[in-house]
Amino acid sequence: MIERSWRKPVRVGPLTVGGDAPISVQSMTKTDTRDIDATVAQIHRLEDAGCDLVRVAVPDEKAARALGEIKRQINIPLIADIHYHGEFALIAIEQGVDKIRLNPGNLRKPEMVSRIAALCRERDIPIRVGANAGSVAEDVLARYPQGHEGLALALVDNALEQIALLEREGMDNIIIALKAFDIDTALYAYRAMADRVAYPFHVGITEAGLPPAGIVRSVAGLTMILSAGLGDTLRVSLTAEPEEEVRVGIETLRSLRLRTGGLTIVACPSCGRVEVDLHALAKEVEEKLRPLDKELAAAGKELRVSVMGCVVNALGEARDADVGLGGGKNKGIIFRHGERVNTVPEGELVDGLIAQVRAELDGAVAGDASK
Ligand code: SF4
Numbered sequence: 160m161i162e163r164s165w166r167k168p169v170r171v172g173p174l175t176v177g178g179d180a181p182i183s184v185q186s187m188t189k190t191d192t193r194d195i196d197a198t199v200a201q202i203h204r205l206e207d208a209g210c211d212l213v214r215v216a217v218p219d220e221k222a223a224r225a226l227g228e229i230k231r232q233i234n235i236p237l238i239a240d241i242h243y244h245g246e247f248a249l250i251a252i253e254q255g256v257d258k259i260r261l262n263p264g265n266l267r268k269p270e271m272v273s274r275i276a277a278l279c280r281e282r283d284i285p286i287r288v289g290a291n292a293g294s295v296a297e298d299v300l301a302r303y304p305q306g307h308e309g310l311a312l313a314l315v316d317n318a319l320e321q322i323a324l325l326e327r328e329g330m331d332n333i334i335i336a337l338k339a340f341d342i343d344t345a346l347y348a349y350r351a352m353a354d355r356v357a358y359p360f361h362v363g364i365t366e367a368g369l370p371p372a373g374i375v376r377s378v379a380g381l382t383m384i385l386s387a388g389l390g391d392t393l394r395v396s397l398t399a400e401p402e403e404e405v406r407v408g409i410e411t412l413r414s415l416r417l418r419t420g421g422l423t424i425v426a427c428p429s430c431g432r433v434e435v436d437l438h439a440l441a442k443e444v445e446e447k448l449r450p451l452d453k454e455l456a457a458a459g460k461e462l463r464v465s466v467m468g469c470v471v472n473a474l475g476e477a478r479d480a481d482v483g484l485g486g487g488k489n490k491g492i493i494f495r496h497g498e499r500v501n502t503v504p505e506g507e508l509v510d511g512l513i514a515q516v517r518a519e520l521d522g523a524v525a526g527d528a529s530k
Contacts, residue, residue, distance in 0.1 A: 195225050260286070314338075381393060393411075421462075451516070
């Protein structure tokens with residue numbers, strides 16, 4: 160059981176980040192924000208994947224002015240990601256975004272901080288501040304010895320300076336991110352920050368790269384950070400479609416039992432005993448059942464489905480699965496709660512499994528013609 164460090168709850172639209180709220184999963188669009196249709200379409204795909212909140216880049220005024228229309232067409236909280244230009248933050252807030260990502264110390268016009276903070280306070284909009292290992296100022300780095308710990312402490316100092324700029328303006332609706340590619344640095348930084356302030360943490364391993372290496376690095380880092388009880392919202396940062404980031408984030412939380420509900424697919428790796436195309440079978444099951452995941456999660460219901468390449472191990476696995484299948488020569492068996500309910504030709508295995516999943520979801524007892 161992972162015990163989470165208590166962090167101040169911060170509201171992001173209808174969602175709470177911190178406190179005892181579930182850890183949320185976020186992503187960032189990779190479209191041109193000025194292209195409203197493309198951005199909305201990508202956000203809808205993210206919603207389908209289970210994304211809890213989404214961030215969009217705001218590189219210019221046209222992008223800032225597109226935010227209201229984007230917000231109207233989506234169903235999850237919208238975050239505006241802003242660098243240097245405080246005026247874009249003011250427009251974004253007026254457009255109705257739910258959160259701003261901005262470092263006040265980086266604004267070209269420092270006098271903008273008080274206007275942005277005042278508007279955020281008025282609208283109850285939080286600001287996410289942070290520090291990134293790649294852009295810590297030289298004078299801050301020089302305060303500490305070289306190495307992971309020194310860099311982590313420099314990250315903390317850098318973020319604390321951003322926080323102080325906001326607190327000076329009466330703003331305490333803050334979320335913190337401390338980004339590093341190196342896992343030790345990120346973990347050490349969050350640990351050090353946890354003792355200093357109570358604001359909630361946005362966690363992740365930055366610029367983790369292409370899958371599968373990027374997924375491995377992200378999950379390894381998130382596992383260490385989340386297992387230390389740190390993290391209130393997360394982003395998996397991949398050079399891939401953003402839906403992939405969301406799926407990895409959700410599965411990481413589920414694997415750590417930090418999120419319950421939804422669909423778990425157990426599949427064997429296959430071996431020399433297999434007599435069906437297990438990989439294709441598992442992929443088809445995953446694709447066809449994926450839309451059910453959100454439905455199950457929303458209902459707080461868990462469903463475990465197993466896809467096994469042979470009957471010997473399928474029988475054992477079936478005891479723990481709600482629904483499962485075991486492959487055989489040109490045919491396979493379908494299980495439900497450890498009981499064999501059907502034997503079907505290989506070509507009908509997936510549909511047979513899905514029929515049992517549906518029956519499970521509907522609470523119906525399937526009329527099985529066991530052979
Ligand atoms: Fe091999 Fe059967 Fe185990 Fe799959 S379940 S790995 S096919 S022995």
